Amino acid sequence: MKIAKEFKWEMGHRLPFHKGKCKNIHGHTYKIMIEFEGDLNENGMVMDYYDVKDVVGPIIDELDHSFMVKSDDADIIDFLEKINSKHTIVEFQTTAENICRYFLKKISEADLPKNITGIKAKVFETENTYAEDSLQL
Numbered sequence: 320m321k322i323a324k325e326f327k328w329e330m331g332h333r334l335p336f337h338k339g340k341c342k343n344i345h346g347h348t349y350k351i352m353i354e355f356e357g358d359l360n361e362n363g364m365v366m367d368y369y370d371v372k373d374v375v376g377p378i379i380d381e382l383d384h385s386f387m388v389k390s391d392d393a394d395i396i397d398f399l400e401k402i403n404s405k406h407t408i409v410e411f412q413t414t415a416e417n418i419c420r421y422f423l424k425k426i427s428e429a430d431l432p433k434n435i436t437g438i439k440a441k442v443f444e445t446e447n448t449y450a451e452d453s454l455q456l
């Protein structure tokens with residue numbers, strides 16, 4: 320059985336390698352659909368939606384209204400630090416695909432109920448585009 324919950328956050332980024340507009344500093348209203356799979360617990364739940372929020376909420380809070388920047392994008396990091404602006408330094412290009420994996424890794428490291436056997440994440444960078452990946456636990 321699966322359950323899912325949707326979260327949204329605002330975040331800036333850029334893709335320095337991109338040949339088009341995405342090399343520029345810009346932002347998105349990101350949306351993520353997180354799915355948990357597992358047998359039902361004694362209360363007839365895969366996972367309590369409150370517990371889903373406890374696991375995913377802090378990851379969202381960390382990214383909301385921040386700028387996600389790759390660790391080698393030194394000029395941008397210097398600028399963000401100079402103006403004391405919220406940012407998250409990561410080791411990957413900030414594509415929707417990599418953000419999807421970022422969430423899966425963080426969620427899999429959380430203290431999940433024992434009945435959970437799989438996680439799926441679907442990251443929407445725009446209304447029309449998404450990246451999806453899953454992880455078996």
Ligand SMILES: [Zn+2]
Nearest residue numbers: 332341345347
């Ligand atoms: Zn973008």
